[in-house]
Amino acid sequence: MSGEEYRQELRRALENPAIAERIRALPWGSGNGLAREGASPGYVFCARIGDHERVQFRYVEVSEPTVPVIVADTLACLAQALCPDGMATERVLDETTYSRAFAAWDICADRHRRRMEPCQRPCEPERVPGVRRPAAPDPLAPFAAVRDGTVR
Numbered sequence: 001m002s003g004e005e006y007r008q009e010l011r012r013a014l015e016n017p018a019i020a021e022r023i024r025a026l027p028w029g030s031g032n033g034l035a036r037e038g039a040s041p042g043y044v045f046c047a048r049i050g051d052h053e054r055v056q057f058r059y060v061e062v063s064e065p066t067v068p069v070i071v072a073d074t075l076a077c078l079a080q081a082l083c084p085d086g087m088a089t090e091r092v093l094d095e096t097t098y099s100r101a102f103a104a105w106d107i108c109a110d111r112h113r114r115r116m117e118p119c120q121r122p123c124e125p126e127r128v129p130g131v132r133r134p135a136a137p138d139p140l141a142p143f144a145a146v147r148d149g150t151v152r
Helices: 003-014 017-024 074-081 095-120 141-148
Strands: 042-047 056-061 069-071
Touching (some): 003 074, 042 074, 056 095
Antiparallel strands (some): 042 056
């Protein structure tokens, strides 16, 4: 399924005023559940991260709970969230599945934090490759006044 197919499905849903109102009224953090025949158990998350202009999708596959697999490809994530019967798909979200969603989110958020951590650390000059270190002091600095024309 392509991104365009998802956009068309959303467009069709928004043509129905009742559905459009329900979609627009959803708070951030809303969730739903569905069961698909033959699908691996998992959770799809949509999050706005920092000031990134686009929302980020993650699918946390938990068929092996001790080794969760995180998928970041948007279309792969959306494919996991695809309702097999469209708007008629039955909602399935028992208490166990609901509570495990929080653990799956923690795994996903922790992975993102660890991935972003190197970008947020202050620069440590001894770890910066030589070509990126600040230049040595200007060897002509003592003659700056002459060079700038302030000394005659």
